[in-house]
Amino acid sequence: MNKRTMAVHEVAALTGITARTLHYYDEIDLLKPSIITKAKYRQYTDEDLSKLQEILFFREVGFALKEIKELLNTPNYNRTDVLNKHLVILEAQKERINALIALVKKEIEGAKELTFSAFSNEKIVELQAQFRAEVLERWKNTKAFKEFETVFSPQAEKIQNEQMENFYSTAQSIFEKLSMYENDSADCPEVQSIVCEWQQYISEHFYECNEQILSYLGVLYITDERFTDFINRFGRDNLAGFFSKAIEVYCENLSKSNNQY
Structure with a gap:
């Protein structure tokens, strides 16, 4: 009897995880599909989906x-x-x-x-x-x-406390999402949107994160080893450096936009 297999889009529809995330899990050798067809299509078995469940449990x-x-x-x-x-x-x-x-x-x-x-x-x-x-x-x-x-x-x-637990959960979600764009340009729309999301989260839950403060944080993420190590836990290489560059681009665009008025 042939084992049941599922294509990437089917797994995405079943789990709510994006195809990009599944490709990323494959790239970092976290969850590799058991079958790759001659046409290079990924096929996931029940064992693969079981492992995916475990991954999601640990992330939670x-x-x-x-x-x-x-x-x-x-x-x-x-x-x-x-x-x-x-x-x-x-x-x-x-x-x-x-x-x-x-x-x-x-x-x-x-x-x-x-x-x-x-x-x-x-x-x-x-x-x-x-x-x-x-x-x-x-x-x-x-x-x-x-x-x-x-x-x-x-x-x-x-x-x-509960606030710190929520902070860690949000940081994990944002930095893991950012890590999927590490090979892209820091000024691509998806990356810039993530920077904006981070800025808004800080402003809503801690203090007003204006352009100057955000720019300072961007520098801090690569000059303070504690922040660098924490952020890099969620990426493949130097995620903190990539995030710092993305923040720099974001703040430059804000400055240009403000100077137009």
Whole structure:
């Protein structure tokens, strides 16, 4: 019996992951399709899709793609154990959603219940942090652990809160999206759109990130080793340098635009 296979566009439709992302996963050897046809078309098997699920699970709790690649290739990796940990997190997310649904229904029915506990994400954040810690402890001799512990050290965990967890999740999403354009020009529309997204996120959640501040951040990302190492975790090479150049272009275009008025 022939194994079922799926083309890139079919996997994209099934998972909601873009074809570009799937191609990128292939390029960095994170998820390579098991079959390449004579016509050079990628074909994914059920085993490939199962691995994709694992990748998405790890991304959801904050691991960078480089780290996921290394973790999945570790000899003592236990998929069942990992899935059980994720199930606990998903159950907590379900519990939170159910509490929010119940609260909304009460509001619709006219009950003015002033409670905000249902909005709390604290339990989920705590479980995710615990899961990361357990995984990293198990693979603590790997390169991934050594890189990751600089961000999630015991000291850092003490000061982490929901805002920082949301920041990390957003940063991960933005920098991984940026990494897919590393071989393109820093001034291409897609890259410039990502810079704008980053600027808006900082402005909305931390402080007004005007042209001058954004330009300063761009320099900081390549002069401060802490920022450079953090950003480079999400790319193939020098993502921090690429991002800095993209910010420089973005700020130059802003300056030109402002000088026209």
